[in-house]
Amino acid sequence: MELKGRVHKFGDDINTDEIIPARYLNTSDPMELAKHAMEDADPEFRQRMQPGDFIVAGKNFGCGSSREHAPIAIKAAGVAAVIADSFARIFYRNAFNMGLPILESPEAAADLKDGDEISVNLDTGAITVMATGRTFHSQPIPPFMQELLADGGLMAHLKKKLETHRT
Amino acid sequence: MSKAQTITQKILAAHCGKDYVEPGELILARVDIALGNDITAPLAIKEFRESGAKQVFDKERVVLVADHFAPNKDIPSAIQCQLLREFAREQDLTHFYEGGDMGVEHALLPEKGIVGPGDLIIGADSHTCTYGALGAFATGVGSTDLAAAMISGECWFKVPESIRFVYNGQCPPWVTGKDLILHTIGDIGVDGARYMAMEFTGEAIGRLDMADRFSMANMAVEAGAKNGIMAPDEKTLAYVKNRALRPYQVYTSDPDAAYAFEKVYDVSRLEPQVALPPSPENVMPLSHVGEVRIDQAVIGSCTNGRLEDLRLAARVLKGRKAAKGVRLIVIPATPLIYTQALEEGLIKIFMDAGAVVSPPTCGPCLGGHMGILAPGEVAVATTNRNFVGRMGHPQSFVYLANPAVAAASAVAGRIAGPEQLA
Numbered sequence: 001m002e003l004k005g006r007v008h009k010f011g012d013d014i015n016t017d018e019i020i021p022a023r024y025l026n027t028s029d030p031m032e033l034a035k036h037a038m039e040d041a042d043p044e045f046r047q048r049m050q051p052g053d054f055i056v057a058g059k060n061f062g063c064g065s066s067r068e069h070a071p072i073a074i075k076a077a078g079v080a081a082v083i084a085d086s087f088a089r090i091f092y093r094n095a096f097n098m099g100l101p102i103l104e105s106p107e108a109a110a111d112l113k114d115g116d117e118i119s120v121n122l123d124t125g126a127i128t129v130m131a132t133g134r135t136f137h138s139q140p141i142p143p144f145m146q147e148l149l150a151d152g153g154l155m156a157h158l159k160k161k162l163e164t165h166r167t
Numbered sequence: 168m169s170k171a172q173t174i175t176q177k178i179l180a181a182h183c184g185k186d187y188v189e190p191g192e193l194i195l196a197r198v199d200i201a202l203g204n205d206i207t208a209p210l211a212i213k214e215f216r217e218s219g220a221k222q223v224f225d226k227e228r229v230v231l232v233a234d235h236f237a238p239n240k241d242i243p244s245a246i247q248c249q250l251l252r253e254f255a256r257e258q259d260l261t262h263f264y265e266g267g268d269m270g271v272e273h274a275l276l277p278e279k280g281i282v283g284p285g286d287l288i289i290g291a292d293s294h295t296c297t298y299g300a301l302g303a304f305a306t307g308v309g310s311t312d313l314a315a316a317m318i319s320g321e322c323w324f325k326v327p328e329s330i331r332f333v334y335n336g337q338c339p340p341w342v343t344g345k346d347l348i349l350h351t352i353g354d355i356g357v358d359g360a361r362y363m364a365m366e367f368t369g370e371a372i373g374r375l376d377m378a379d380r381f382s383m384a385n386m387a388v389e390a391g392a393k394n395g396i397m398a399p400d401e402k403t404l405a406y407v408k409n410r411a412l413r414p415y416q417v418y419t420s421d422p423d424a425a426y427a428f429e430k431v432y433d434v435s436r437l438e439p440q441v442a443l444p445p446s447p448e449n450v451m452p453l454s455h456v457g458e459v460r461i462d463q464a465v466i467g468s469c470t471n472g473r474l475e476d477l478r479l480a481a482r483v484l485k486g487r488k489a490a491k492g493v494r495l496i497v498i499p500a501t502p503l504i505y506t507q508a509l510e511e512g513l514i515k516i517f518m519d520a521g522a523v524v525s526p527p528t529c530g531p532c533l534g535g536h537m538g539i540l541a542p543g544e545v546a547v548a549t550t551n552r553n554f555v556g557r558m559g560h561p562q563s564f565v566y567l568a569n570p571a572v573a574a575a576s577a578v579a580g581r582i583a584g585p586e587q588l589a
Contacts, residue, residue, distance in 0.1 A: 013357050013446065017554040021561075022533040026236060026243035028210045040556045060358035063391060064552060065533070066293040068210055068309035089362050089393055090293060094309035154311050155214050158319065 001122045003080040003101075004130070005052040009114040012058035014041055016091065019062065019070040033069050034076035051078030054120065056112045058084065062091025068098065075100040081120055083127060083138065085109035096145050097154040103127065108136035171421035173329040174396055175364040178304040178418055182287040190328040190425075198228070199286040199413075201316040204272055204529075205233040207291030209250045210310035215317055223258050224320035230281060231255050232272040233265040235529045240536035270501025270527045273297035273385060273469035277377075278501055280410030284399045284417050289313065289322050294469050294551065296392065299384035300377065301407065302399035302417060307388060327393045328427040329364040329420075330355075334371035336435035341585055343479070344379025345471055345549065345569040347371070347432070348386045349440035353450025354430065361391035363427060366420065371434045372397060377406045378475035385470045386551050389447040439584055441547075442567035445555045453572060453584050463546040464489070464577035465558075466570050467498025467525070468532045471549035474504045476570040481513040483574035483585045484520040490580030495522040496538045498530060520577070534558050540565075547576045 018041035020033055027033070038045040038055070055061075055074065061084035062070060071094045074082065081101040095102045101122055108127045112118065117130040125138040151157035170187055172180065180188040182196040203211050208231055215223075223229045231251045236244035248265060255263035262281055264270065273294050276282045284302040288295060291313040298305035308322065316322045334347055352359070365387045372380065380397055387395025397403075398419040407415060438452040466472070466480050477499060489495040497517045499505035505527065508514050517524050523538075530537035532550040540546055540559030546566070548558065553565035566582060575585045 015552075015554045017533075017552070017557050021556050022206075022535060023556075025206050026241060026247065028213070028247075040554075040561050043561075060361060060391060063357055064293065064388075064554060066207065066291055066295075066307040066309055068207070068291075068311060071309075072210075086358065086361065088358070088391055090307050090309060090388075093312060097309055097311035154315055155218050158315050159218055 003052065003120045003122065005054050005080050005118070006050065007054050007056045007112050007114060007116040007118055008045065008049055009112065010041055010055060010057040013060045013063055014057050015064035016062060016067050016070040017064055020067065020073040025067065025069055028069060030072050030076035033073035037073040037077040046077065049077065052080050054118060055079055055082045056084070056109060057082065058109055059086045061087050063088035066090045068094045071095045071098045071100045083108050096148055099153045103138035105136050105138035108138065111136065171423040171425065173364065173366060173420045173424045174302065174398055174418045175304055175329055175366065175394060176326060178285060178287060179324060179326055188326045190326050192326045193323060194326060195321050195323050196287055198289055198316045198320055198322050200228050200230055200282055200288045201313055202230045202232070202272060202276065202288065202290035202292065202295060203313050204235050204292055205237055205244065205247045205251055206235045207310045207313065209247045211291060211314040211317060212250055212254045214311055214314035218314070218318060220318040223317045226259050227261045229258070229260055229317050230262040230276065231260060232269060232275060234269055234271050234527070235533065236535045237265060237269060237528060238526060267502055271469045271472055271529055274472055274500035274504065277301060277381065278410070278503060280407065280412045283407050283411045283413065283415035284403060285415050289316055293388045294385050296387045296395050297381050297385040297469060299387065299394050299396035300380035301403055302397060304394055304396065306394045327362055327364045329366050330360055331426040331429040332365060332367050333429065333431045334367070334369035334434050335431065336371055336433045337374065338371060338434050339437065341439050341571045342434065342437050343569045344375050344382040346437060346440040347434060348383040349442055349450045349567065350432065350437060352386065352390045352447050353440065355390055357389060357446060357448045358391040360387065363392055365390065365392045365395040367395065367397045373400060376475055377402060378473040381473065382470050386447070389551060439569055439572050441572065441582060442553055444553045444564040444566065447552060447567060456582050459545065459566065459582040461493060461547050461576055461581060462544040463494045463496065463538060463540065464573045465496045465531055465538055465546060465548040465550060466573050467500060468529065468550040469500065470551045471570050472498055472500030472504065474507050476549065477504065477508050477513050480570040480574040481516045483571050484578065485516050487520055487578045487588065489521040489577040493577050493580050494538065495520060495577040496525060496531065497522045498525040499527060501527055531558050547573050547582055549573050
């Protein structure tokens with residue numbers, strides 16, 4: 001699957017309080033959460049971004065709390081994928097469980113600039129700058145996680161397993 | 168003869184029916200306790216229902232605590248707590264806590280003996296790693312993982328590598344477990360233990376009481392760790408003796424177990440530590456912090472709201488008053504801690520010092536309620552995170568410290584230690 005959009009660049013250690021501040025956690029409605037995606041990291045992000053755009057960040061993206069509201073807010077805002085040098089572990093799990101594509105690529109995280117138009121191939125993990133054709137490769141997704149994604153997230157994966165047991 | 172393993176490997180192996188698991192291996196493990204709160208459980212309950220599941224895997228082992236935005240701070244929060252209550256009733260859950268039974272989850276579960284040594288615990292809350300102080304494997308997950316575990320009693324894990332932290336020497340006065348963990352996070356950074364297990368060992372750990380050990384394991388996630396863990400000793404066993412609701416098992420690391428790396432600290436010359444905003448890794452000794460005026464001091468949370476923490480704060484506050492213009496907020500973490508503090512006269516000391524004593528709640532720690540900061544305001548807090556906007560307005564500031572420093576700072580009106588008070 002090929003995704004195309006613009007890069008929005010963030011720094012290292014972007015935490016879940018910046019992604020979705022706790023003051024908005026009295027609801028779990030994705031559209032409500034989406035209104036405040038990345039608000040405390042960049043209050044103008046929601047105005048600047050277009051659906052299909054990418055978040056590109058440094059190391060340890062999504063550190064802090066376990067709130068699944070973080071990947072939900074990003075996904076519901078229309079962000080196509082998050083590319084980072086590395087991800088915090090709970091965010092990593094949550095993103096897969098929610099079906100938000102995330103790619104680990106230290107080179108892309110270092111080189112991509114705010115506003116770059118890129119295309120991302122989720123099957124191969126290739127990230128290409130459209131103006132120059134320069135391509136970065138992201139870490140392949142572990143087979144176990146590919147299975148989760150193929151089934152449409154953790155709950156769908158579990159449902160399928162339950163059904164297989166019954167038949 | 169199986170290969171050498173860390174305590175973390177042994178617990179994970181025991182929960183997936185193996186004798187040995189290798190770091191990096193993906194396993195599907197049996198979960199002893201699955202925990203959710205009023206922020207994370209509503210999403211898990213929604214997923215549970217959408218999956219078509221009818222019953223939780225074990226009504227004794229799914230634990231719900233309405234502690235974050237409770238006592239209900241607004242109508243949406245009240246609705247979230249209502250969701251938990253209705254689900255708990257429908258599923259006849261043994262362990263649902265709200266109102267006067269409710270305490271901050273990570274203080275409450277050990278206190279009630281719901282978690283014990285050798286357990287595998289997941290919680291839809293990042294500070295679930297607190298229970299590692301009991302010699303359990305405990306880690307935070309999201310709501311979907313919680314929903315899946317509520318249904319199946321299982322969760323998948325990648326077996327983590329471990330880092331061994333050795334603390335030698337004896338802590339000087341006013342230096343606590345909080346200072347050891349802040350110092351460690353300052354040393355390795357907020358991603359220094361990413362995906363890994365932090366194993367805390369050494370004579371200084373042996374000397375710490377359980378409250379200090381819980382504080383340390385609690386903040387393992389602030390270094391990016393999957394779990395923090397300590398081998399049980401006689402103090403651990405004394406703590407769980409009359410509490411444990413289930414049989415428990417003591418695991419220890421093999422002497423020749425493999426570690427990603429080792430860090431050795433001499434705590435003898437350590438000062439109380441302070442983490443400056445906006446990251447728990449911006450740590451420096453108290454004497455280097457300089458002049459920082461404060462508007463609020465918060466003593467409480469899953470990190471430092473236990474009886475021992477309140478005793479420490481009371482030692483500093485006895486016969487003293489919070490400085491004019493400083494709001495001192497004390498939050499006993501559970502109803503039992505509150506009662507004991509009352510019986511010991513600690514609450515009177517706090518009230519005489521001009522404190523607001525709050526009912527148990529996570530409250531201001533995550534900027535929920537009970538002490539939110541205005542733009543430009545500064546707080547010193549015994550909590551665990553000082554990210555941008557963590558306790559209120561994005562232009563407010565949180566300094567993390569131990570309860571003695573928070574209490575002394577309230578009296579001084581600026582960040583200070585007990586020894587700096589007249």
